[in-house]
Amino acid sequence: MSPGGPGLGEEEDAMSEQPDRRTFLLGAAALGAGSLHAMQSREIRTAFIGVGNRGKELLRQVLNQANAPVAAICDTNPTARDEAQGLASRYSPRSVTEWRRVVDMKDVDAVMIATPCNLHAEIAAACLDAGKYVYCEKPLGITAEEVDRVVKAARRSKAFLQIGQQMRYYPWLQGAIPHIHNGLIGKPLIIKAQRHSTATPEQEKGHLPEWYFDPKISGDRIVENGVHNLDVCNWIAGSLPVSVYGFGKTYLPKPKPPGEEYMDAYSVMYMYENEVNLTYSEAKLHPRALKELANGQWYVVFGEKGAVTIKRGSALFYEMSSESEPRELLTAEQQNAKEDAMGDFFASIREKKEPFAGLRVAATAALTTIMGRKAIYERRMVTWKELGVSI
């Protein structure tokens, strides 16, 4: 099977992520009854700011957690607020329109933020300054200044921030990536990664809220969406990107220059500190029947001793110069289990530990995409140093 051959990729939309009850239950079963009780015994009172599509999904995930009552729902849209209040009716949460009121609520320990992207940093920094734990949807910020603001707030806060990059919790990625870090392919040299969709830009317009198409609100596709996959590439590379070059724009239905619309396709090339080289593309223009280059999301990592292909539920190792069939690296459990990002958030508060997708992951991922966007908009190579953020 060739790296781009049939079956490598798989179309997937992060918006459709479902709550992860099964993994929670698996984890619960693995713990003894006593320690499970201790883990869940501390009540953590929650509030939600932004309860549109994703915010309601986060609310469902929190409603599945033990001892995590919902104290308040905040949204500027009354319909969204009412729907969320209905979901959380067993806790009779307060309903507010102004997010600063949530920051001032003394009976709220943790805040879930799922507003449009341009508001994340300001709200997250205010919550951290008020000593509240934050689960913030990605991206952490859409400019380097915004990311810097949250990094500084998190450093002075007694609480922590977890970012909504749930891919960090995918068991198939957690199973595959350590093989690369442990030397299976020798030194990793090149990463090729992709997120292609067979949905047309017109179809996408029909199901995404309008603000996504304004880069000043969403940060554009690379920052709003590519942040998931580029973060996985950072994780695989095990290093920080040093420089990036790229190209992209809105091609259809009417071409628009970068910065004026949500790009429907772009390609970027990063060089990392450890000299790993990454080529990544994201596009809405993948014909359904084009199977030679699989659509969907996948990663191929080439190293000195072979290559690993990674997609949902599979990680295949191809030994260099061998004609034999590739070897599956994942266990059945890693192939099939679902992630539990929200479980880690509550466990980290109770166990006083840093979550796996904590501040460094959040800041690095956002900055990686911000430098990529700058390279595309300005048609030049952009360096990490230019961003001027110390993480």
Ligand SMILES: NC(=O)c1ccc[n+]([C@@H]2O[C@H](COP(=O)([O-])OP(=O)(O)OC[C@H]3O[C@@H](n4cnc5c(N)ncnc54)[C@H](O)[C@@H]3O)[C@@H](O)[C@H]2O)c1
């Ligand atoms: N992790 C994931 O897989 C994933 C998936 C989808 C979306 N997201 C992210 O979640 C966030 C929300 O996306 P969405 O698709 O739910 O958008 P949405 O438009 O459906 O929801 C956003 C909500 O925020 C509310 N809002 C706007 N301004 C506000 C303010 N000042 N105060 C309070 N509420 C305000 C809106 O009324 C709306 O209900 C985005 O950052 C997006 O990138 C993450």
